[in-house]
Structure formats: structure tokens, C-alpha cells
Amino acid sequence: MRDRSERGAVLPSPVVLLTVVAVALAAIAFVATRGGESAERDVSATKAAATPSGSAASGTSEAATETAKQRKPKKKVVKRADHTVVVFNNTSITGLAGRVSEKVTAAGWTVAAADNWYGTVPATTVYYPAGRKAAAQLLALDLGVARIMPADADADMSPTSLTLILTGELD
Incomplete structure (x- = not known):
């Protein structure tokens, strides 16, 4: 029988390794996505840009995006x-x-x-x-x-x- 000190290094189980990798990926994702930008998007501009297809539609896409930006309601200043x-x-x-x-x-x-x-x-x-x-x-x-x-x-x-x-x- 072998002595306990002769067994060598024990490698961690795959569950521990996967947990460490998952935590590291979560930390990287958190740091990468916490920028100063607002989480809200202008959905109407995204839809307008995604709807047209083809080379002729690219000019229409830009016009639709600008129109969507102009339609944003301006906040009224309360006096x-x-x-x-x-x-x-x-x-x-x-x-x-x-x-x-x-x-x-x-x-x-x-x-x-x-x-x-x-x-x-x-x-x-x-x-x-x-x-x-x-x-x-x-x-x-x-x-x-x-x-x-x-x-x-x-x-x-x-x-x-x-x-x-x-x-x-x-x-």
C-alpha cells in the first residue's frame, strides 16, 4: 500500500473548474457591459433601419432613421x-x-x-x-x-x- 504522501497532487474536480471559468466569464461580461451609456434604445430607429433591404434601400434606411430621431417627443419645460x-x-x-x-x-x-x-x-x-x-x-x-x-x-x-x-x- 502507498503512503499518503506518495499519492501526488490531486486535481480539482471538473465541477470546480467549470465554476471558476463561469465566474470569470461573468466578471468579464459585467465589466464589459457596465459602460456609461443608457440601457434604453430607440426601438423605432432600429426597426426603421432593419426593415429595408438591398442597395437602393440603404438611402431610405438613413432617411427613416433621421425621421425617427426627429419624431422623438421633446420634453416640455414646466414653468x-x-x-x-x-x-x-x-x-x-x-x-x-x-x-x-x-x-x-x-x-x-x-x-x-x-x-x-x-x-x-x-x-x-x-x-x-x-x-x-x-x-x-x-x-x-x-x-x-x-x-x-x-x-x-x-x-x-x-x-x-x-x-x-x-x-x-x-x-
């Missing part, structure tokens, strides 16, 4: 002063709507009214009428409000102004 805000207090804190109205005005918005809200709202919310979602998002960002919702016509919310209903102090 705070162009939007009115109605602030409601849904708490027992006296004067909260008035104090927050001052913050809203200081941020550049136009406050139309401040009053008490009689109803139940689960969290401080910015409600927006149709077509004013971008303005509501900006107001929520300005005030640190996490919840925005479409205005509820049944709840007597303004059909033209943003409605801010407070359920507590703002941070």
Missing part, C-alpha cells in the same frame, strides 16, 4: 408660475395649509387658495388634472411629496389647478 396650486390641510394642525402655501409660493408656483380638506387621504398627495402630470411631478419634487395621482372629479377637485392635500408636516 412653475404658469400653474396654480390649491393647498388643503387634511390634519388637525392649525395653519398648515397657510405655511405650506408660503413654501409653494417661494418655490415659484402660484397658490390659488389654501383651505381645509374634509375627507380621507392616506398620504400627502399632489393631484393633477388632465394634461398636468409633468407639473404635478415637479411640484411633488419641489416639496418632497412622494405620492401623485390624477385628480378625482367626484371629490370636487379643481379641473384646472394642481391640488395638494396635506396629511402631515412636510420635511
